Amino acid sequence: MDIFFQQLVNGLTIGSIFALVALGYTMVYGIMKLINFAHGDLVAMSAFVGLSVYDQFLGGTTNSLVAVLTIFAATGVIIAMAGIILERVAYRPLRNAPRLSAVVSALGASLVIQNGIMLIWGPRMRFFPADILPATTWNIGGVYISFIQVVILVVSLLIMAGLIFFIDKTRVGAAIRATSIDHDASRLMGIDVNRIITLIFVIGTFLGAVGGLFIGLYYRGINFNMGWNYGLYAFVAAIIGGIGNIPGAMVGGMLLGIFKAFIAGYVSSTWADAFTFTLLIAILVVRPTGIMGERVAEKV
Amino acid sequence: MNKKNNIMFEVKDLEVSYGSIKAIKGISIQVAKGEIVTILGANGAGKTTTLRTISRLHDPNAGTILFKGEDITTTPAHKIVSMGISHSPEGRRIFGILTVEENLILGSYSQKSTDKKTLNWVYDLFPRLAERKRQLAGTLSGGEQQMLAIGRALMSRPEMLLLDEPSLGLAPILVKAIFKTVKEIAHSGVTVLLVEQNAKAALKLADRAYVLEVGKLVLSGTSKELLASEKIQEAYLGKKRK
Secondary structure, rough: OOOHHHHHHHHHHHHHHHHHHHHHHHHHHHHHHOOOHHHHHHHHHHHHHHHHHHHHOHHHHHHOHHHHHHHHHHHHHHHHHHHHHHHHHHHHHOOOOHHHHHHHHHHHHHHHHHHHHHHHOOOOOOOOOOOOOOEEEEEEEOOEEEEEHHHHHHHHHHHHHHHHHHHHOOOHHHOOOHHHHOOOHHOOOOOOOOHHHHHHHHHHHHHHHHHHHHHHHHOOOOOHHHHHHHHHHHHHHHHHOOOHHHHHHHHHHHHHHHHHHHHHHOOOOOHHHHHHHHHHHHHHHHHHOOOOOOHHHHHH | OOOHEEEEEEEEEEEEOOOOOOEEEEEEEEEEEEEEEEEOOOOOOHHHHHHHHHOOOOOOEEEEEEOOOOEEEOHHHHHHHHEEEEEOOOOOOOOOOEHHHHHHHHOOOOOOOOOHHHHHHHHHHEEEEEEEEEOEEEEEEHHHHHHHHHHHHOOOOOOOOEOOOOOOOOOOOHHHHHHHHHHHHHOOOOEEEEEEOOOHHHHHOOHHHHHHEEEEEEEEEEEHHHOOOOOHHHHHHHHOOO
16 A cells, blocks of 8 residues: 555646646647647756756755755746747747647757757756755655655645636736637727737746756756657646646646646556556546547537 | 718728729718617628727728727727727627626626716616526527627627627517617617627618718718618618609
């Protein structure tokens, strides 16, 4: 039974990261009906940016809340700006082009960012210092929970609760939902659709940046091409939850994280990918719109 | 046209095309404050395109659009509503997976906040919407969706309302009810520019009318004149030639 709870804890940790990254995919898809394939690479880039911020400005500080907050704030701002630039350069000029052109542009942007990371930070694996956060670990009845795991879970849940509140209860949130349904009708309401799209990229890439930093703090080793791997998992999480659906991405991310952890715990981590994609296919066969995909029949 | 010197809205020599196809071939329209003006025409005449161009969902190729003396020909679409022009579009285009009340609140997005008085006014005009305010808009009947589309457009407290085919797909009794409400809206001081295929109902409601045929204005005048015109009777009111 120990292994069950241990893998549940591990699964919730990685699931939180998947969920944060999946939100970026699903929000952009919801508004633009576009899969932003470069999202995973911005996640990878955020880990490198965070490491550089630490090395350059905070070298040697350990166990410091201020240092951690500085890393998150600086990285969040830089990556959100990269997200804005990405949308302006790679997607906005193709807004009215055929869907396939935008997909190709997204894949191209993914490669550009990935290679950019390699040029700036090099092709070798880099490591987050182990002592940015306290290395405390609790043993609760044989289940080990580390400080960073608690941080990841709590911060992710807080961010997601805040996001749901923002989308469901605020005026701008309503404008975001309206824009995801109908751009022209939204314009008639006085909604500046371009501004909503920029905002979505800012929020989406900021969440991705938090996820990327968590990857660095939790696994420590970061690679220039890791965005592809994490991006793929998050993308699968978004589809499992129902792409375009915000709570769906959260649930999909958590479920996928737990599923992957159980496969690693009970079968073998080398099989995790195979089982994950089998799960994806099974879900798509049973529920093509994902777990929380749209169910409302609209009268036309 | 006794209100001629009170022109609030004007379209001059408007030309619009979709790719290489010319949809609007140089039309001019004037609307005075407080008037109900209707644009009639068959399918594909360019009525909807005209309204969409006024709302700036479409770019004109030539011509100018003036509202209260201001040139709005190049104003971005999302700024039109805060200038006082609100558009209830063809096909209603309500936000189906949002509730009725959320749709109405979005109608007032151009204001700083949603005015409770305006919301109550819309609920008074369309009591059905008040009954169903917590319901998802996509689950409303066609008539209720049309009420919602008009109500949503009124939430910005417009000076001029663009109405695109409010009678489309509705039972005659509902058309009657909706047109009655449009009259009420006009009486409250909102200028109305109405696009319709239902010429009879539209002419009964409107002060003046323009008739569009494949992108060109072929006729204009007061509703009385047009109702009496033989050409209109034949083409749009279904009366046989004697």
